[in-house]
Structure formats: C-alpha cells, structure tokens
Amino acid sequence: MSAAGPVLILTHPFDPTADKVVDELNHRGVPLFRCDTAEFPEKLSVGAELRDGHWSGRLQTSQRCLELNQVTGIYYRRPTAFEFHPDLSEDERRWAAIQARMGFGGLLASLDQWLNHPHHIGYAEYKPVQLRHAVACGLRVPRTLVTNDPETARAFVTAVGDAVCKPFGGAGVSVDNGFRHVFTTKVTAGQCADPNISRTMHIFQEWMPKEYEARVTVVDGHFFTARIDTTSEAAQVDWRSDYQSILYTVIETPNLVRSCVRALLDFLGLRFAALDFIVDPDGRWWFLECNPNGQWAWIEEETGMPIASALADALEGVHNHD
Amino acid sequence: MSDKSRSNSVGVGIFPASDHFPLGRAYGCINTTPEPASAVRPFGLTLAVPPSTVTRVDSADLGYDEDAQIGLIRDGTDMVPLAKHTDGQTSTVTQGGDGQTTNRDSDTDHRED
Numbered sequence: 001m002s003a004a005g006p007v008l009i010l011t012h013p014f015d016p017t018a019d020k021v022v023d024e025l026n027h028r029g030v031p032l033f034r035c036d037t038a039e040f041p042e043k044l045s046v047g048a049e050l051r052d053g054h055w056s057g058r059l060q061t062s063q064r065c066l067e068l069n070q071v072t073g074i075y076y077r078r079p080t081a082f083e084f085h086p087d088l089s090e091d092e093r094r095w096a097a098i099q100a101r102m103g104f105g106g107l108l109a110s111l112d113q114w115l116n117h118p119h120h121i122g123y124a125e126y127k128p129v130q131l132r133h134a135v136a137c138g139l140r141v142p143r144t145l146v147t148n149d150p151e152t153a154r155a156f157v158t159a160v161g162d163a164v165c166k167p168f169g170g171a172g173v174s175v176d177n178g179f180r181h182v183f184t185t186k187v188t189a190g191q192c193a194d195p196n197i198s199r200t201m202h203i204f205q206e207w208m209p210k211e212y213e214a215r216v217t218v219v220d221g222h223f224f225t226a227r228i229d230t231t232s233e234a235a236q237v238d239w240r241s242d243y244q245s246i247l248y249t250v251i252e253t254p255n256l257v258r259s260c261v262r263a264l265l266d267f268l269g270l271r272f273a274a275l276d277f278i279v280d281p282d283g284r285w286w287f288l289e290c291n292p293n294g295q296w297a298w299i300e301e302e303t304g305m306p307i308a309s310a311l312a313d314a315l316e317g318v319h320n321h322d
Numbered sequence: 323m324s325d326k327s328r329s330n331s332v333g334v335g336i337f338p339a340s341d342h343f344p345l346g347r348a349y350g351c352i353n354t355t356p357e358p359a360s361a362v363r364p365f366g367l368t369l370a371v372p373p374s375t376v377t378r379v380d381s382a383d384l385g386y387d388e389d390a391q392i393g394l395i396r397d398g399t400d401m402v403p404l405a406k407h408t409d410g411q412t413s414t415v416t417q418g419g420d421g422q423t424t425n426r427d428s429d430t431d432h433r434e435d
Contacts, residue, residue, distance in 0.1 A: 016404045
C-alpha cells in the first residue's frame with residue numbers, strides 16, 4: 001500500500017479515460033475515492049466543519065469513506081448533475097440544486113490539490129479567453145473572428161481568403177437517422193450571406209496550410225506530444241472527423257513552444273491540458289485551442305506515451321518536471 | 323446509472339450548461355428526439371455531418387466494479403474492464419420504454435473534446 005494519501009476522482013461511472021488513471025493508482029496501491037456528483041445527495045453523504053481555517057470532514061458512500069483533509073489529489077473528469085429524490089417537485093428540485101451547487105460544490109471548490117480546478121476549467125474552456133492569452137504568452141494564433149453578424153463574417157472571410165468555421169463547443173444535433181456532429185469546416189464568403197449566422201455566436205478563423213498537426217498533452221509540466229498526419233480529405237480539415245485516417249508519431253515540442261505553453265497554463269491555472277497546434281510548411285507552430293479537460297487516453301493508446309502514469313504522479317503529489 | 327436515475331436529474335443536461343457544478347461543463351443526457359431543422363437553424367449547426375465510426379454502447383451492457391472502482395462492459399458472457407475494451411470513442415445510448423433509442427450522452431466520448 002502506498003504512503004500517498006487518498007485521491008478523489010470526480011466522474012461518472014462509465015468513463016474509460018478515468019479508468020486508466022484508476023488502474024494506475026490501484027496498481028500503485030494508492031487509496032482512491034471515485035464518485036459522481038450525481039450520487040449527491042441520495043447516495044453520497046457529506047459532512048464538514050470549519051476548523052482552523054480548513055474544512056475538515058468526509059464524503060461517504062455505502063462502499064467507502066474519504067477524509068477530506070487527507071486528500072493528495074482531486075481529478076475532475078466528467079461528473080454529472082446532482083440527482084435528487086424523485087418525489088421533489090420541480091421548484092423544490094431547483095432550490096435543492098442551488099443549495100447543492102453552492103454548498104457541496106462550494107465545499108469541493110474550497111479544497112486544494114485540484115487537477116484541474118473546475119473553475120479554472122470553466123474559464124479556460126472559453127475559446128476567446130484562451131486565444132487572447134495564447135497570444136499574450138507568445139504563441140502564434142491564426143486570424144480569428146467571433147461574431148453573429150453575417151456581414152462581418154463575410155468581410156472577414158473575404159479578407160483572409162481561405163477560412164474555416166468551427167464550434168465553440170458542444171456536439172451536434174440529432175436527426176432521423178442518427179446524430180450529426182459539428183467539426184471545423186471550410187467556408188466561403190458566399191456562405192456567410194446566410195442570415196442564420198445571426199442566430200448565435202460563430203467563430204471563423206483563417207485556414208492555415210498544414211505540414212502536420214500536433215496534439216500536446218501537458219501534465220504538471222511534463223509534455224507528451226504526438227504528431228498527427230492525416231490521409232483523408234475530411235481529416236485534413238478536422239482530424240476529429242476521421243480518426244481512422246490518422247497516423248501518430250511521438251515528437252519533441254520546440255523549446256519556445258514549451259515555454260509559451262507553460263506560461264499559458266500557469267496563467268490559466270491549469271495543471272493539465274490538451275492543446276492543438278498546426279505546424280505549417282515552414283515549421284512554425286500555430287496555436288488552435290487548449291482543452292483544459294480534454295481527452296488523452298486514445299493518444300496514449302496510439303503512441304504508448306505514459307500519460308496515465310503522469311496523471312497518477314500528479315494526483316499522488318509526485319513532482320518531476322521536464 | 324440506470325435510466326430511472328437519469329430521469330430524476332435536474333432537467334436534461336443541455337451542453338455546455340455550467341450550472342450543475344461550479345463551472346466546468348455539465349455532462350449528462352441530452353434529448354435526442356430528432357426534430358426537423360427549423361428555418362432559422364444557426365449557420366454553424368447546418369455544417370454538422372455524421373461522425374466517424376462511433377461504437378454504440380448499450381447501457382444495459384455496462385457494469386461497475388465497486389472494489390476496483392472502474393467501469394465494466396459485457397463481452398460475450400463476461401464483464402471486462404471498459405477501458406481495455408473501448409477504442410475510446412463511444413456513444414452511450416439507453417433504450418426508452420417504447421423501444422426508441424433515447425438519452426444520448428451530451429459528451430459522446432469522442433477521443434477529443
């Protein structure tokens with residue numbers, strides 16, 4: 001049994017990505033407490049008292065108990081919404097939800113050792129935020145417009161020549177024969193005459209010529225970088241649209257990019273992030289986005305890079321920086 | 323999580339709502355009842371396309387190892403670790419009472435988000 005304190009993992013039960021970290025921690029004999037916030041309040045009991053400026057107490061399920069003041073790491077993955085007693089009325093449930101968020105959520109938010117703190121995730125997820133600070137930290141960023149005005153969009157796309165439209169977040173939409181996902185898509189100035197650009201916010205970006213792309217996963221200063229080469233037309237625009245066509249190679253991150261990324265993550269308060277870059281034919285790295293709670297398991301599976309081990313180190317409180 | 327427990331959650335999680343927990347994206351079920359595209363469908367949404375191969379996982383085939391604290395999935399007659407079975411890109415669907423497929427998770431576990 002490891003001497004490390006318990007690790008708290010907040011995610012839903014069917015999260016294979018989190019399972020990899022759990023597996024690693026189990027292998028090391030590190031005690032851990034995994035729960036979904038959906039278990040609160042009916043299946044998860046919470047009690048904490050403020051003592052000497054710290055919350056001292058426990059989380060408890062029918063299976064196990066966690067002493068909050070012993071926790072060495074908290075992994076925020078994919079926790080789901082609180083689930084209340086089925087007999088609560090809608091109004092009662094709304095009130096209970098606010099108490100749960102502000103009370104239980106507030107208790108957790110007050111703790112240290114987050115990877116990453118959900119407030120930091122929330123802030124960093126905003127693309128306008130990360131793009132602005134990426135520039136401030138010295139990273140190259142393609143010309144970018146956010147707008148709900150078709151004329152502004154048309155003028156921008158005309159000015160940059162080749163452009164893409166990408167989602168700020170979310171998945172897509174259900175249709176009769178399945179589900180449709182929104183990927184980064186090339187657009188023309190003509191398409192920007194669509195008045196339905198005004199229905200919500202859109203993000204347009206200059207299309208950058210690519211030699212290849214890079215997925216940079218960072219855990220407490222450790223860099224795990226995979227070069228992404230694609231073999232399909234769809235993946236050339238957005239590799240997420242065709243995983244079958246991707247070739248992965250482990251590469252080094254240029255020192256300048258490393259230092260800029262470190263600065264960005266320090267500013268955003270992130271210990272973990274999955275960042276996407278385009279590398280142009282001249283070898284210049286262009287920042288596309290930072291995913292503060294991004295997926296990484298498939299990169300480890302494809303390349304063998306020990307990301308789960310790095311996350312376990314981070315959650316145990318083992319500090320070994322590059 | 324059973325269908326029953328999902329139906330008791332506060333509303334249907336509509337991404338990227340951030341009210342259920344201190345910021346961070348709420349993860350949960352979305353209403354997947356297909357609806358016809360409106361005349362004012364936002365431009366960005368009109369660019370949606372079918373995703374690349376996604377393994378549909380029936381929630382009835384999922385289990386949980388309380389001791390190891392990991393997910394399990396049915397493989398034939400055996401329950402095996404979910405992490406070793408999936409290629410990382412899954413979409414969990416549950417069957418509605420009328421046999422319709424409902425309740426797709428809001429963050430279909432694409433490899434990337």
